[in-house]
Amino acid sequence: MDIQSTFEALDKKFTSFGGLDQGGITRLLYSPEWNEAVRELESTFKEEGLEVSFDDIGNLSGRLVGSKYPEETILSGSHIDTVVEGGHLDGQFGILSALIAVKYLKEKYGQPLRTLEVLSLAEEEGSRFPYAFWGSKSLFNLANKADVETIADAEGIKFEDAMRESGFDYRQTEKVRDDIKAFVEVHIEQGKVLETEEKTIGVVNGIFGQKRYTINLKGEANHAGTTPMSLRKDTVVAYSEIVNDLTKRAREIGEPLVLTFGHVTPVPNTVNVVPGEITFSVDTRHIDEAALNDFAKEIEAKIQSVAEANDMSYDINLWMDEAPTLMDEKIINTIEQAAKDNVGEAYKVMPSGAGHDSQIFADFVPTAMLFVPSIDGISHNTNEETEVKDLVKGIEVLKDVLYELAYKE
Known part of the structure; x- marks a missing residue:
């Protein structure tokens, strides 16, 4: 045939x-x-x-x-x-x-x-x-x-x-x-x-293996014109720091580790208000279980440290954990x-x-x-x-x- x-x-x-x-x-x-x-x-x-x-x-x-x-x-x-x-x-x-x-x-x-x-x-x-x-x-x-x-x-x-x-x-x-x-x-x-x-x-x-998180940060919404940069609790800025630092770290660790920030929702999501809340997803994957678990600890530690440094509350929801x-x-x-x-x-x-x-x-x-x-x-x-x-x-x-x-x- x-x-x-x-x-x-x-x-x-x-x-x-x-x-x-x-x-x-x-x-x-x-x-x-x-x-x-x-x-x-x-x-x-x-x-x-x-x-x-x-x-x-x-x-x-x-x-x-x-x-x-x-x-x-x-x-x-x-x-x-x-x-x-x-x-x-x-x-x-x-x-x-x-x-x-x-x-x-x-x-x-x-x-x-x-x-x-x-x-x-x-x-x-x-x-x-x-x-x-x-x-x-x-x-x-x-x-x-x-x-x-x-x-x-x-x-x-x-x-x-x-x-x-x-x-x-x-x-x-x-x-x-x-x-x-x-x-x-x-x-x-x-x-x-x-x-x-x-x-x-x-x-x-x-x-x-896959780990998927939904992360919520709560800062403070405020006027975009009257709130000085030094007094802001801007959750988008905190999110950006988390993304930058963890992406840099994932690249340092190298393949086959992958990391994705796929969904983000800032609140109130309007042009003239400092975003006081943000919810975003994190997806990380690796073929080695120990390496995946180690990086997951780094993810959680980074979120905690950035949130605390910016005087924000945070919630970390690990909703998928597949070996x-x-x-x-x-x-x-x-x-x-x-x-x-x-x-x-x-x-x-x-x-x-x-x-x-x-x-x-x-x-x-x-x-x-x-x-x-x-x-x-x-x-x-x-x-x-x-x-x-x-x-x-x-x-x-x-x-x-x-x-x-x-x-x-």
Whole structure:
């Protein structure tokens, strides 16, 4: 089979479900577009001779049952949902690459020793409802009914109503699968590292841990014309000092630490009043848990010292605290060897700065990821794109990895 033409045909077909006139896709969990995509994917799996099944919440599996060890499953796939006005590769490429790799292996080598399974996860993005990783968390009983039964989308449609309208319901069993021996996820990088370093494949060794804060500083609002600089309690000035000092410190520490001040709301936010209050976000990430924790202490100490020096009160709310996730060393080595065989030295062992379903799987089963480059690092955007030749290389590496895991003793 020709991998490129097969991918292009499948990508065109599935991009039409939720496809936008300006390019890209909006395909939100349990929406009509989502339903059309998963039902077409179900038909496609059946056409390829796979055993097809949905679980209770809408995760879709296509299985090529193994001859010798059918109870041992090698799993590959990703999520079928997108963000609003997202690209055609984030999530979808991981599913299609797994399908094409399994199709290739079946045609060339026949039945595997271990079961190969292509997985379409119902949801990862959290774009329609305020809950992320619904698909992968449900597989491992990490998603509770209480987490979602009262939430609704922007139009007021309740989560459980949309789910049931799509033909699905809450998970009916607490049993967790014990047959999965490996999970391999292929994804676009969503960053500029591979493109900048002219690498074709990223061998992912871990997913960044994240800490996210909401910070509130309270000073004193006052007249912009009559309040001398020496008597001000200007929270924007304090915020600027915090941003400058912590950004400088993050650059001193160096990669792979990242720091982002992404949201800021000064009060009263008008031209002629000294801002007496400010609320802002801090997002910091690192692959090393100890390094992440150490920098978090620096963040909190800097906020405290700046606030106190400016006679301000402060509140530090750490609302996300996710530890780094490390990938399985044995599968990493298998991916790295497959990368060498396919692209020579044009690969890079690297962490992922973004979250992925693999971080959920990795706590339960041996898991690893591989990346292909993103043009200009653009993702979660209708302009998201990757060179076709790089997509093909990603599929070729995946098929070699799946061959090693499913066809070898």
